[in-house]
Structures are given as structure tokens and as C-alpha cells.
Amino acid sequence: MQKSLLIDPDKCTSCLQCEMACSFEHEGAFNPAKSRIKIFEFEHGRRAIPYTCTQCAEAWCLHACPVEALVRNQATGAVEVKEDVCVGCKVCTIACPFGTINYNQSTGKVAKCDLCGGDPQCAAACPTGAITYVDSDWTGYERMKQWAVKTDNRPQA
């Protein structure tokens, strides 16, 4: 079963624990500037929205790469960067419609979310459940359930 990151912005408090966890996993340091997940804040904090790669089934970045440095991890479904192959041409960063693959000046390679090999640290670190890791086929389950509850208007016994 493949799993996906499920993001619920209503629960995000903009604490950036996810950005620190991501950078710690990939860079060995707490460094939000190198995080592959970003929190965007709007209007003095009225809303905060976590944003990262959705691991497209038809991945533009992967198709655009001229050296096959982007490969699909069949187990997790993540598109991963092979750093030893990446030449830093940045074409993938142009191809991605969502901006979630980015060049890293210090390595000369691109970086993107790789779901931490199936144990995404952003989800593990999120204190409010704004980022969870769920069955890819049922990312809508909880939302369906919330609406379903509203139809349950029979008087309670």
C-alpha cells in the first residue's frame, strides 16, 4: 500500500517543526532554509499552509530530467533525486507546476520531498495533525467522514 502526505491547513499553527524535521533528516542540521516542505503564512497569520511535493503519478520533473536523475521509488511512490546523477541543470524546477523541486546552491543539485523513504519526518514532528501520512487511495476518508457525520441527524436513543 502506498501512502501520501495529507495536509490539513486548518490545523497548522505555523510552528515549523516540519521544516526542522525535514532538514534534520536530509541535512543533519535544523535548517528550515533547506527544508523540502514549506509553511506559507497569509495575512499576519490568519492562515498557515504547509506545502510540499504531492509525488505526481505523471511526474513532469521526472520526464523533464535529461539525465534520468529522477527516479520513482516503487515502494513508497516517491520521486527521488539521485544526487550522483543530477547535473544541476534545473530543468525539472521549470517543469514542476507546483514549485516543489528546488535547486540547492550548496550541493549544486536539486532537492525535493522523498517521503523520507516511507517514514516522513514532517508528519512525525507535526504537533497538531496538520500533516499526516495516510493510504494514498483514501486521502479523502477523514473529510468524507466529517461530512457523513453531518447527515447523521437521527435522535439519539
Add this chain to the structure above:
Amino acid sequence: MGWQRKILVVDLTKGEAKAEPLNMDWAFQYLGERGLATKYLSEMMDPKADPMGPDNVLIFATGPLTGTMASTSGRYAVVTKGPLTGAIACSNSGGKFGAELKFAGYDLLIVKGKAKKPVYLHIIDDQVEILPADGIWGQTVWKTEELLKSKHQNPLLKVASIGEAGEKGVLYACVVNDLHRAAGRSGVGAVMGSKNLKAVAVHGSKGVRVKDPKRFMGAVKAAKEVLANSTGRKELTEYGTNAMIDVMQQFGGLPTNNFQKVQFDGTEKINAKAMMTPNAHGHRNLVTNKACFGCTIACGRIAHIDKEHFTVVNRKEYWLASGGLEYETAYAFGPVVGVADIDALTFAGYMMNEHGMDPISFGATLAAAMELYEMGAIKKDETDGIELRFGNAEALTVMAEKTGKGEGFGKILGLGSKRLCEKYGHPELFMGVKGQEFAGYDSRALQGMGLGYATSNRGACHLKHDVFAEDMEDQTGKGKAVPVKKSQDKVAMIDSTGLCLFVTAGWGLEDFQTQVDAACEGEWSVERLLETGERVWNAERIFNNNAGFTAKDDSLPERLLKVPAPSGTAKGKVSELGKMLPEYYEARGWSKDGRPTNETITRLGL
């Protein structure tokens, strides 16, 4: 590790900025943030120097845990000599700026001298520029952040700045970062303004590393769980700090009408529940809660003002959501000035953030002005036509804006309560200590709080000790000296780590110890941490002694010492400071005139 081992020293007189190694001997003795900055300040300046002159030193200090995954790791402190008090000022803030400064590679940013013309600092890792503040000086805090991000085409910049209040020398101007978090008290923003420094804009990409990452992550995870499961944490998340207003109302420790009363008719209109309950036309004050950097509590409130309210009905620019009421702002715009209009309170809060002022000092100063007005000492022709009476919401909102902009009677209010009361011939109406106004707790109902206020090194402050439980349990001064002393040391330690005081909603000392010890070189036991806190407290005290403060400054206003509380659980009681203070000096190892003895100085390696 934990520390970046580097500081940035900016001399505005010379127009120079250079990085220097962090003095690690001092780091091992003073840990970081509040403590380490106190050490640097004491070594770098004459405590007798004019706080508003070029010889004052302004330090932005992070702690060893700032910018790590430890919960609430976003704290930094601004340490300087405060113009409101003339004592050492240590104002702590959250938001995201402090962690960003650390990510740029610096434990401390030290600002000396005075720029010839207004400037701001632009820091991108090792690249540091002192740039002219043309077009930015004169702008609000909110506009400054927008202009700097736009000018540098860098949305990732984190900005700490002063508003017009700091530029114009409002003596309780603060440094505001990330739009609505502030190093709030003692006038640290006025010092920044006196140096012609408008803002610090920083982006960092160096990251923070710790001594033993595996052990640190284990300790962090365990501590986060403790915090997540604690009742105190849950209440802070759900209700914010303003849950306190009901507690103080019931207890009878809620300063009302400039401390003439200790309970307020109207708390139900401005309490945490009122923030969450829609009004007659369906407007709900609270929008959401918001965390500072790294914080798993998220006590911060984001609120908005009813569009039909008189403050904003014709001012669409204030229809946005922004920082909402916390307990201290609710107290300072509510009971102490007698106002029970939640939208007026929220608007006053916007004014504080936008123009860069300390809400506690502003509210308490306005309260004193209202008492002076009602007794006839201040006349209506002086107050720009505003009836400065307790309960007048318009007086609150208009004066908040005028003070922030330095206009009309606002200029007088910008002096703070002590100078205002002296100016009008009633110094006894100043409700504070060492020139700084009280927070929202009455010393007659909370005896240990009174001792904490009297002895706080930055003037009256509720955040430098923690004897709340003891005060609620026993309303006498008996046995309060030792817990006050111990909690002051503990808080000084917490303020030196880079973490927030509010984690004590769940954490005990061992929760700090496991994280600090895994992050920082050296063996950090609970005992060493507490001794560090005690060292920090005494170092601040010595700074103040050298600035001219003596035992006589550890006092409370006569109203609290002689006039009994008129109602509540402490009805008929006065503060027992006179009994507590000698016990406190003894517990501290200080002489009768309030100076650390030679034995104490030697014991703490000062």
C-alpha cells in the same frame, strides 16, 4: 554545539560590522540568551551610561536551544540598559526572527554606537550590510516589514523593527518582530531608535547542530510528549493566556482603575470565552491560534475587529486579522483602565504592534492619567478633547494611536506612568517598581508576586519569577522569600536556553536538563543549570547596583503597602513586602542594603 560559536558586532558610529568568535568561557558560565547577553553587556558598557546615548549597548541574543527542534525554540532576548527604568533591560520575544538570526550563524548580535543617519541591518548569513533607512524611517512596523521584503525581493527575510514610537523615544517602545511578537518591556525599542537603527532584516541558511543529535532527538520527543499531555498546555492552546482573567477576577487580584480596585465588572465581555463567542451580528473576535517558531503549544491568538466597530468602521486597513488579546493586553486595555469593549481592546493591541509599544506600560500609564484626570490634576484642554475617564473605550483607542505616533497628549503618555505622575504632582499614583509599570496581578492578593515585582531586575515584571501556586495557596508573605528566589533563578536559566517560560505548563527541571545536556558541550546537570540561573540573576543585580540602584528601589507603591484590598479573597490585606524583603536578601546571600556579599560573588564565580 547548540551554540554557533560566533557573534556579530556592529558599531554604528564607525559603520562597521564584524563577526567574532563567541567567548566560550562565558557561554559555559552563562549558557546563552538572557545570561550570556547580560555578561557581554556588563563587560562592554558602563552601567552609569545614558541609556539613550551612544554608549549604551543593544544586544539581540539567542540561546543554545534557539532554532532546534526542542519545543518553543524560537526565543531571543533583547538586552540593554532600559530608558524607562535606568536598570538592565531584558525583553524576551518569540516569533521567527530569533531562530533566523541563529540560522544566519550568530549567537548574539551586538549593536554599539549611533548611526549618523537612520539605517537598518541586512544580514544574509556572512553578508552583513548597514544600509540607509531612507523611505523606511517614519514607517510603521507593519509597513517596514513589507517594504524590506519588497526592496530585497526576499520573502524569506525575518524582520525585527521599531515603529514611530521607538523613533520618537516613547520610553516603553518595544522591538517588534514578525508583525506581532515583541521584545516588549523596559523601552528596548527606544534604545534602538536612539541608535538610529530602524530594523534588522535577516535570512539564514546555516542551520543549527547539536552535540549528540540522537540523544537530543530522544530527549526532545519525550519532552514534547510530556508537554502535549499536560493540562496547562491544553488550556494555553485552547484559550490562550487570557484564560487567566477569570482566575484573577475570582481571586480578587485583577488590578482595576489604576489599582484602586482588584476586581472588574466586565471581565465576561473581554475574557477568553468572549473572544470565542460571536457577538450580536455574528462576528467572532478569535480567528485562530498561532505558534511561534518551534512551539508545540501555540498560545498566540489571531483575531479581527468587528467591521462595524467605531474604531474601524471607516478604516478598512484594520479589517485584517492580526495578533489578538493575551492576558496582559486584556488587563492593560481592560480592567486597569476600566474598559470592557473587546473590539476596542483588540484595536489598541493592533496599535501597540503596528507602532511598536509595550501594552502593559501603555495601559498602566493611561490608567494613571485617567486617575489624575478624574481628580482634576489633568485638565480636558490638555487631552486633545478626550474625556480621560475610566471606562471610556474611545480614550483607550485614540490615546493608543496618538502615543504610538507621538502626537498631542500621546507625547505625555509616552513618558510612562512614573514621569507622568511626577509631572502632575502625584508620584504616589505611579503603580510600578523602578520606573516600570505592573503587569496584571495585584501584590495584595499575591504576596510572592509583590516580592517578585519589587526585586525584578528590569523593574516591575511578572515573568521573572514563578510562585503562582504558592501565592494562590497561602495569601500571607510567610515563607515566600525562598520560593521567589529559587523560581527567579529557575526562570533566569530558562530565559538563557532559548526556550519559552510557558513550557513550565508541563516541564520540570529534568525536562530542560536532558535537552540542554544533549545539545551543548559540557556536562549540564540540574544543579549546574540552577546555579547558572542564580549567576545570571546576580550579574543583573550587580549591573543595577553599579548603575546606582540600592535596597530602597526594591519597593512597592504605598497603595499596595498601606491601602487594604477592597474586595476578593485578600479583602483587607496589604502587601507584606517589609517582612519578606529581609528574608529574601538573606536567601540570596546579599547584604542588608541589597548587594551580593563577597561570599556570594565568589561562590558564583562573578
